[in-house]
Each structure stands twice: as structure tokens, then as C-alpha cells.
Amino acid sequence: KLKDMRDEVLEHELMVADRRQKREIRQLEQELHKWQVLVDSITGMSSPDFDNQTLAVLRGRMVRYLMRSREITLGRATKDNQIDVDLSLEGPAWKISRKQGVIKLKNNGDFFIANEGRRPIYIDGRPVLCGSKWRLSNNSVVETGSWGQRSQIHTARKLTEQGYKPSSWLCRN
Known part of the structure; x- marks a missing residue:
């Protein structure tokens, strides 16, 4: 019975850690564009305006x-x-x-x-x-x-x- 409780506690902790990491990944993905803008403005380098996917x-x-x-x-x-x-x-x-x-x-x-x-x-x-x-x-x-x-x-x-x-x-x- 003690082992079952440890498994539940461990599973809960893993689930919480997984959710936290997924939330952090989403936030970083959303911030990626802002960081790219800052890098482009500092370096003065950016990709060409139009490529075959840009309308x-x-x-x-x-x-x-x-x-x-x-x-x-x-x-x-x-x-x-x-x-x-x-x-x-x-x-x-x-x-x-x-x-x-x-x-x-x-x-x-x-x-x-x-x-x-x-x-x-x-x-x-x-x-x-x-x-x-x-x-x-x-x-x-x-x-x-x-x-x-x-x-x-x-x-x-x-x-x-x-x-x-x-x-x-x-x-x-």
C-alpha cells in the first residue's frame, strides 16, 4: 500500500513538472519572434524581404x-x-x-x-x-x-x- 501511495505521489509530481515544462516551452515559442526582432535590430542583419512564401x-x-x-x-x-x-x-x-x-x-x-x-x-x-x-x-x-x-x-x-x-x-x- 505504501508503494502505491509513492507511485501516485511520483506520478502527480511528474505530471505537474510536465505541465510546467510545456507551459515554459509555449512561452518561449511565443517570445521567439520578439527576440529575433531584437537580434535583427542590433546586428543590422535580417533576411531578405520576399521569398517564395512571403505574400x-x-x-x-x-x-x-x-x-x-x-x-x-x-x-x-x-x-x-x-x-x-x-x-x-x-x-x-x-x-x-x-x-x-x-x-x-x-x-x-x-x-x-x-x-x-x-x-x-x-x-x-x-x-x-x-x-x-x-x-x-x-x-x-x-x-x-x-x-x-x-x-x-x-x-x-x-x-x-x-x-x-x-x-x-x-x-x-
Whole structure:
């Protein structure tokens, strides 16, 4: 009976340690992008903007984000809310919603941004209010809160000029 109790205690301790390690791994994986941003800014070295998986590049003052799926979310990351583009890495983010907006690539090659936050997103100086969407063009300036970011958008025409076949990138997840 004593041996059974030890096994239960040992199993419980192993389970707790396993959960703790898995939580730590998740946290480290979530922090990986932030550390890569810091390394790139210190060394001045970063990967080229476009490769065969990159559909668009969002370039801020400090950070560059590669859009590699047809839909990405923009906002302010918290420990409970992970998003694709963490705008808080650019600076003060108190006026940015946790889920400020979504950028989508449509089948015709157009990029649209939909505002899902309470405050407006400004595209080339024009406000996009909550619940509205706007077509992004190449080198559109996207501003949220006190944060401004220039987005370079490769259109379908530009991608096909570079030799990409629409079937190879439109259906990517």
C-alpha cells in the first residue's frame, strides 16, 4: 500500500513538472519572434524581404513583419491573446486593441484590411472605422493609435511577374 501511495505521489509530481515544462516551452515559442526582432535590430542583419512564401511585408520603424498566410491579425499581444502582428513591439500600444484588425488576401490578388478595434485605423490618412474594410495598395501607410507603419503589398500581378503561379500561393494557409 505504501508503494502505491509513492507511485501516485511520483506520478502527480511528474505530471505537474510536465505541465510546467510545456507551459515554459509555449512561452518561449511565443517570445521567439520578439527576440529575433531584437537580434535583427542590433546586428543590422535580417533576411531578405520576399521569398517564395512571403505574400506581403509590413515594415514599421523598428520591426518588419512577413505576411506568409492569406489572413493575418494585427493588434496588441497579451499572455492570453496571441496575434500574428504584435503592434506593441513598435512602441507604446495603449491605444491599440488586442485585435485591432485583419489583413486578408482575396482570390483576385487584392489585399484588404478590416478594422475590428474600437479606434479607427488610418490608411494613407483616411480613417477606416470599426467594422469597415479598405483595399490596401502597394506602399500604403497604415496607422493605428500613435503607431505608423508602411506596408508593402505584392499584388497578384507582381507575384506572377516574379514567376509565382497563383495556384502555388493563393491557397496557402
